Amino acid sequence: MSDIPTLTGRHLIAGNWTASDGTFRSDPVTGEGQDYCAGGAAEIDAAATAAAEAFATYGWTSREDRAALLERIAEEIEARGPQLTAIGGAETGLPAARLEGERGRTCGQLRLFAGHLRDGAYLDIRHDPALPDRAPLPRPDLRLMQRPVGPVGVFGASNFPLAFSTAGGDTAAALAAGCPVVYKGHPGHPGTCELVAGAIDAAIRATGMPAGVFSMVQSNTNEAGGALVQHPAIRAVGFTGSFGGGKALFDLAMARPEPIPFFGELGSLNPVFVMPAALAARGAAMGEGWAQSLTMGVGQFCTNPGIVVLPEGPEGDAFLAAAAGLLNETVAQPMLTGGTAAAYAQGVETLSGAGLDRLTAAQACGPREGAPAVFQASAADWLARPDLAREVFGPAAIVIRTAAPAEMLKVAQGLHGQLTATLLMEDADIEAARPLMPVLESKAGRVLANAFPTGVEVADAMVHGGPFPASTNFGATSVGTMAIRRFLRPVCYQNLPAALLPGDLQAI
Structure with a gap:
């Protein structure tokens, strides 16, 4: 295994650690900040030009060679494990157990894509043999397969410094597809970015x-x-971040002389619908479970359940009482970046000024901390206020009280696109839930029952995406092996000599 490098504060451009004129200073939760080079158009041009040159070779490598690369990246990341935990914890405030688990997920998804490459089914190979004697016209030999689109730009996410960052799902999927990657480091964890970049380079x-x-x-x-x-x-971009930043970049991608796909994840409220029979059977337990999900990681998960649709009445009150009991005991915790904490504080202040009932009393003690903030609104008030349907990134939520099943359906119909939608239900709720299903399916990329959405399994069948604004492309996922499809396009080869075909088509 190669030696683990020390931090340089520089860019990694085509194998070279390169300096630039501008710098910025990191803002860790603990310890002193470090100066890092602040790149601009010149550095991006050098990296993208190198990626285009590499694509002429890398785009035609074998599936086995790319699988070996992904597996080696995982090994190199694991070799840097202690360093990644130390610097990741200092930069983000995330506990060691969370970072170690995320490192395992990062390496696991790299290996998952390696296996997906070896399987080869993603290529969707199709062959219509030539019919030279067909009348009135002969049919040519037609062969189709999925091919890489070219160099991919990737933006890291603030909330997952490993699994959605330098070697995260977007990078893994692009490299698996045969696409070189130009990664724009996240300023919230630049040291972590550099260590992982060094692993990829090795x-x-x-x-x-x-x-x-x-x-x-x-x-x-x-x-x-x-x-x-x-x-x-x-030729394509993967992005996870705020609505404002992502929408601005999406607009730039669409305004290019040749627009390109922009696969952006821009935020989600992840509504939870509490059904009547379940509420009667286990309302308090569900309230506690929701509170734990809401505050996991200081609420800094893209699948954080920020909306609860809850029937009015004493059973709904018991759900809220159990949730509030836990939330009011929750100690404020550091958020990932100072900017994240400032945006969260502003979002809570906006909700506080919206005339909603606040159900939690916990307050942040420091400028970088976040404390739970839960508000209550009637279904009519929420439906009349489109501004209440905006994500507040952190442990904030609105509980929407409904007087009848018809109001619950109206709330579902009033939602924008979501990553997830959850039903907390018993078998006795199936008929009540049935009218919701067509709506929830049209609004969310993942519909789940009796579990909170903050866990996203990395698997073949997972979808982490949804209609706008959850994603800028509702037909894609950023988690699971289907994520590779974002960076592929179908190509048909007509009557080409076998020697000119991609290797996977030559044997047909």
């Missing part, structure tokens, strides 16, 4: 892949992000 060297297959540009400004989305060599 794997590229060990497997003999072109150096331009992966580059990382550190930056804390909008210039690098805008340049990445607009660079003509970039």
Whole structure:
């Protein structure tokens, strides 16, 4: 295994640790900040140009060679485990157990894609043999398979410094597809980004892949992000982040002379519908379970359940009392970045000024901390206030009280696109839930029963995406093996000599 590098504060561009003029200073939860290079259009251009050159080779590598690369990246990340836990914890405030679990998930999804490559079913190979004697016209030989789109730009997420960051799901899927990656480092955890970039670089060297297959540009400004989305060599983009930032980048992608796919995850309220029979049977337990899900990781999960649709009456009151009991005992915790904490505080202040009943009393003690903030509204009031349907990223939620099943259905119909929608139910609730299903299916990428959505299994059948604004492309997922499809396109080969075909088609 290669030596683990020390932090340079530089960009990694096609295998070289490169400095630039501008710098920014990291803002860790604990310890002193460090200066990092702040890249811009020039660094993005160098990285994207190298990626385009590498694609001429990497896009035609075998599935086995790419699988070996992904597995080696996982090994290199594991070799840096203690360092990643130490610097990731300092930068984000996440506990060691969370970071170690996330590291396992990161390496697991790299290996999952390696297995997916070896299976080969994702290629969707189709062959219509030539029919030279067909009348009135002969049919040519037609062969189809999925091919990589080209260099991919990837933006890291603040809330998952490993699993949705440098070597996260977007990078893993793009590399698996045969697409070089230009990664724009997240300023909230630049040291973690650099360590993982070093792991990827070591794997590229060990497997003999072109150096331009992966580059990382550190930056804390909008210039690098805008340049990445607009660079003509970039053929698709993966993004996880805020609605404002993601929508601005999406607009840039659409405004290019040649628009490109922008696979953005822009936020979700992840509504939870509490059905009557379940409420009667186990209301207090469900209230406690929801409170625990809401506050997990200081509410900084994209699947955080920020809306609860709850029937009025004493059983609903018992649900809330159990939830409030836990929430009011929850100690404020550091949030991932100072900017995240500031945005959360502003969002809570906006909800506090909206005339809603506040059900929690916990308050943050420090400027970077977040405490639970839960509000209550009637279904009529929530439906009349579209501004209440905006995500507040953190442990904030609105409980919508409904007087009848018809109101619950209206709330469902009034939702925007979501990553998830949850039904807490008993068998006796099936008929009451049936009218909700067509609506929830049209609103969310994942519909679940009797579990809270904050766990996202990395598996073949997982969908982590949904209609806008949960995602900018409702037909895609950023988790699970189907994520590879974002970076592939079908190509048909007509009457080509076998020697010119991709290797997977030559044997047909």
